Structure formats: C-alpha cells, structure tokens
Amino acid sequence: MIILRTLLLLFMLCPVSLYAAPPENIVARVDGVPITSFELQRQVDRVLPLRVSFHGGVSAEKVSEIRREALDDLIERGYKVKYAIDNEISIPASKVDDKVKEIRKRFKSRKAFEKAVGAETITGLRAAIYRRFLADKAAEVAVGLKTKVSDEEIKAYYAKNKHTFFMPKQFRASHILIKVDPSSNKEEREILKKKAADILERALKGEDFFDLAYYNSDDRTKYVGGDLGMFHEGQTEQPFEVALKLMKVGDISGLVRTRFGYHIIKLTQLNEPRQMSFDEVSLKIKTRLEKQRHDELYAEWLSSLKQKYKVEKFVE
Numbered sequence: 001m002i003i004l005r006t007l008l009l010l011f012m013l014c015p016v017s018l019y020a021a022p023p024e025n026i027v028a029r030v031d032g033v034p035i036t037s038f039e040l041q042r043q044v045d046r047v048l049p050l051r052v053s054f055h056g057g058v059s060a061e062k063v064s065e066i067r068r069e070a071l072d073d074l075i076e077r078g079y080k081v082k083y084a085i086d087n088e089i090s091i092p093a094s095k096v097d098d099k100v101k102e103i104r105k106r107f108k109s110r111k112a113f114e115k116a117v118g119a120e121t122i123t124g125l126r127a128a129i130y131r132r133f134l135a136d137k138a139a140e141v142a143v144g145l146k147t148k149v150s151d152e153e154i155k156a157y158y159a160k161n162k163h164t165f166f167m168p169k170q171f172r173a174s175h176i177l178i179k180v181d182p183s184s185n186k187e188e189r190e191i192l193k194k195k196a197a198d199i200l201e202r203a204l205k206g207e208d209f210f211d212l213a214y215y216n217s218d219d220r221t222k223y224v225g226g227d228l229g230m231f232h233e234g235q236t237e238q239p240f241e242v243a244l245k246l247m248k249v250g251d252i253s254g255l256v257r258t259r260f261g262y263h264i265i266k267l268t269q270l271n272e273p274r275q276m277s278f279d280e281v282s283l284k285i286k287t288r289l290e291k292q293r294h295d296e297l298y299a300e301w302l303s304s305l306k307q308k309y310k311v312e313k314f315v316e
Contacts, residue, residue, distance in 0.1 A: 032077030043070035079137035079305035172269035174226035179218035180261035196262035
C-alpha cells in the first residue's frame with residue numbers, strides 16, 4: 001500500500017509513466033525501476049565513438065566491454081530514480097515535453113520521428129527521458145545541495161596550504177624564428193644562420209621588432225609581431241629559457257639555437273616569483289573543496305543505495 005500511494009502521488013506530480021516499457025524490452029531492473037534495451041543502446045552509442053581506435057575499428061571484445069559499462073551506468077541511474085520515488089522527488093512534465101520537442105525538431109515530420117523512435121514508442125521515450133531527469137534531480141537533492149563550503153573553510157584551507165599557492169617567474173617575450181630543417185646539410189644551415197644574423201643586426205640597430213617578425217619569422221606568431229604571450233619557467237626549450245634569464249626587459253638576445261632553428265628574442269615583460277594572495281585563489285580553493293566534498297558524499301550516497309535496492313539483470 002505504501003508503494004502504491006507513493007506511485008500515485010508521483011504520477012499526479014508528473015503525468016509520465018516511469019515504467020512504460022514492454023517486458024521483452026527490459027534488460028534490468030533496480031527495485032522495480034526498468035532499464036530498457038533502447039536506453040542501453042543509446043548509452044552504448046554515446047560512448048562508442050569515444051573508444052574508436054586510431055585505425056577506426058572497435059573489436060567485438062571492446063564493444064562487449066562498453067556494453068557492460070553502459071549497463072552499469074544505467075543501473076547507477078536506476079538507483080537514483082528509486083531514491084527519488086522513495087523521497088517523493090519529481091520534475092515538471094513540461095521539462096520532458098521540451099526535451100521531446102527538441103528531439104522532434106531533428107526530423108522533417110512527425111511520421112519520420114515516430115519511425116525513428118520505432119518499437120520504443122514515444123511514450124517509452126518520454127519515460128526514459130523522465131527517468132534521466134529524475135536521476136539528475138535526485139543527485140542534486142541528495143548531494144549537490146550539501147556541497148557548499150563556507151568562507152571560513154576556504155580561508156582555513158588557504159592558511160594551511162599557503163605555500164602551495166606560489167606563482168613562478170613569468171616572462172613575456174616576442175621572437176623571430178628562422179626555421180632549420182633537421183635534415184638540412186651544413187651549407188644550408190650556414191645560409192639560414194647568416195639570414196638570422198642579418199635580421200638580428202637590424203633589430204639591434206633599432207628597426208621595429210614587430211615588423212621584422214611579421215616579414216621574416218617562420219613561426220605563426222609572426223602575425224602578432226612574434227608575441228608569445230605570458231609563460232612561466234619550464235615552458236620553453238632550455239636554450240630559450242637560459243637566454244631569457246640573462247636578459248632585462250627591453251633586451252634583445254643574440255642568436256639562440258633550438259631544435260626548431262635560430263631565434264631572436266625580445267623580452268617585453270618579467271614578473272618575479274611571488275606568493276599568490278587569498279583573493280587570487282579563493283575561487284580555485286572553493287571549487288576544489290566543493291568537488292572533494294561532492295565526490296565523498298556521492299560515493300557514500302551511492303554505496304547506501306546499492307545496499308538498499310535490489311538489482312535484477314536480464315542480460316550480461
């Protein structure tokens with residue numbers, strides 16, 4: 001009687017049948033909540049393109065593995081749906097209607113839409129959509145609303161881990177690259193080195209660096225005058241970084257050879273290493289703590305649902 005009253009209440013809140021699926025199309029149940037073969041296939045179709053190998057193929061064994069994982073994901077969703085039923089959580093029917101309309105727009109006519117839906121029927125599709133939305137709502141109620149952290153917690157975390165919020169030395173530089181093919185011979189390399197040296201001489205004499213890069217550099221940054229933007233220690237080739245560390249803002253380097261070729265570097269900005277302030281990192285800390293709390297609460301919640309609800313599988 002309790003279950004019957006709960007279901008009647010749920011149907012009054014949202015006129016979508018959670019259980020709309022012929023028995024032959026049910027591949028599993030979570031305490032009565034059905035998982036259909038259509039839902040399973042959609043889940044597989046969603047994941048499969050992400051698992052295609054470099055050569056474009058997917059082995060039969062891999063497809064079977066994906067199918068098992070997809071079923072496990074849907075069973076996890078089923079736990080949440082059952083929790084929603086037990087806790088009288090619902091969503092408006094209008095949300096399902098909007099989603100069905102969105103899908104319907106992909107087809108030229110209603111007849112084409114119904115043909116694509118096929119044996120699942122539109123009623124079955126609406127039920128599947130409702131179960132998905134209901135699972136999301138259950139997770140939001142059971143976990144999402146409990147993950148907020150206070151300003152005091154954020155400040156305490158910063159105080160305890162202040163040493164980890166440290167900005168390394170940052171550079172901003174422009175460069176001109178004369179590319180050298182690794183397979184080039186000595187004579188070809190000498191010609192390119194001479195070209196780079198001539199450009200360097202022009203730069204040192206005061207010719208506009210932006211223009212020199214634009215008309216001579218072999219790097220795509222030529223279109224912004226060779227500007228590399230901001231970067232920190234460890235992000236560039238070692239010879240490049242060694243040269244930067246010997247420069248002052250406004251300096252132009254000598255020729256710097258890397259595996260790409262000959263560089264001429266102009267240092268335009270230098271930020272020394274510094275401790276980051278609380279205001280700079282508070283949002284990052286908040287996001288980190290809330291994710292950590294969410295993951296912990298979600299794992300505990302899901303574990304409790306697995307202990308409470310019975311799962312029946314009709315396929316492997």
